[in-house]
Amino acid sequence: MIPVATVYHGAVINPRTLTSYDALPNCLLAVSPAGEIEWIVEDVVDSMVQEIMFQKGCPDAEIISLKHGEFIIPGFIDTHTHAPQVPNLGIGGQYQLLDWLESCTFPMESKFANVDFARRTYRSVVRRIIDCGTTTCCYYGTLHLDATKALADIVHEYGQRAFVGKCNMIRYCPDYYVESSAEQSLAATEALITYIRSLPPSNMSDTTTTKSTSDPLIQPIITPRFAISCTSDLLNSLGKLAASDSTLRIQTHISENPKEVALTKQLFPNSKTYAGVYDDHGLLRENTILAHAVHLEVAEMELIAKRKAGVSHCPTSNFHLSSGIASVGEYLDRGIKVGLGTDVSGGFSPSILTVVQHASIASKVKGFNPTLNPPKSVHAVSFTDQQLSVATLLYLATLGGAHLCCLDHQVGSFAAGKSFDALIVNVRDDSGNPTLWSGLTENPDLPNRRKDVLEGMLERFLFCGDDRNISRVYVQGRFIGGKEFKK
């Protein structure tokens, strides 16, 4: 039997489906030394805790008891962000995509040619993203191999779960920030894959002898920046690389801005659509993460659904760069996988909580102009032109993101055998966030451990919470960040 390292006792929020989650006010959740969930018992009466631990064969395991106003929730999954753009947070909102790349983004990213600068910057970037509650992150680095290796090293050291890719970009970029050829771009990508796969296993407790069977925490990801920055030859060689290993994830941008879509069609006249460009080069498959997808044609939605690829919904960025509003409800109705992305620094916040808030607003604005003939939903409810519920927003931020990254067997919700990637959230008045008033410190007699009270706490956290409410961040059972983490 695998020894239980820690048992968490308190309220747990567990996403189930696109439209449902469990609010469990009184749980015991046991985590093994390898960071895997061993068992969960719901509806535990306090006086039964010791007996249950005894029955489970771990009477002496450490117990971490949550206070009223604290709960455990799966860690957030940021399915699209750019680590080297964090220093640009908040600037550039006067531009649209192509001008923004030229004026703000490429000048900043080019600085990462200096590996010392990259290392210093990425240390604060990764720390900040972890403290925002992101336990799995899909990172774009720059085009630089060494700086992106440094990003992987830091993610590895800090113990976050991540996909790390270096951008492939050989055209439509400035002379000072462009790769020299398709061959060089491919070789650097292969070198990064080899490097990341040779990192030692991270995040295992020193005292642990039990080996986890789960995937490594950091994995490489093929990252053609977008079709425009690649030639057909380069996309073909990346498609061949992908074909050589079906586990390699692919991330790219799609259909974010009308001028970008027009230029893509001009550059790839042999492909029927923007999504078709990726498909024609072997880059559209089950583990492809397509960021934005604001202006998709129906044929593209059908193709993406057929290939089982998915969309990273980035509403903060889509508002900030005036890109538009993605038809997320329609994608869900068509059975397309959807997760959330901060898209820093198109998006001006590194926190998935901000993205949750904007995803809610985006869905409401979309509903102001209802589609005349919504597609037939594959779900019990239609999402098209409907506001996204708390359950749906929670799902997109956690299990939906995991599904998009093909990691839902391992993270995104709590179940025996999954990894303990989790947050301890504190919505008490003593959190230091005055916006999230809960009355919990003033009135300690509020009904304790009631399902409806817990649901209210979750809703407040999603809409008014920030990093001050994230006390602890765990990845694979290891405490790696949050307000209580000693840096």
Ligand code: GUN
């Ligand atoms: N398309 C190509 N590169 C980028 C980028 O860095 N950010 C966004 N939002 N879109 C892109």
Ligand code: FE
């Ligand atoms: Fe992006």
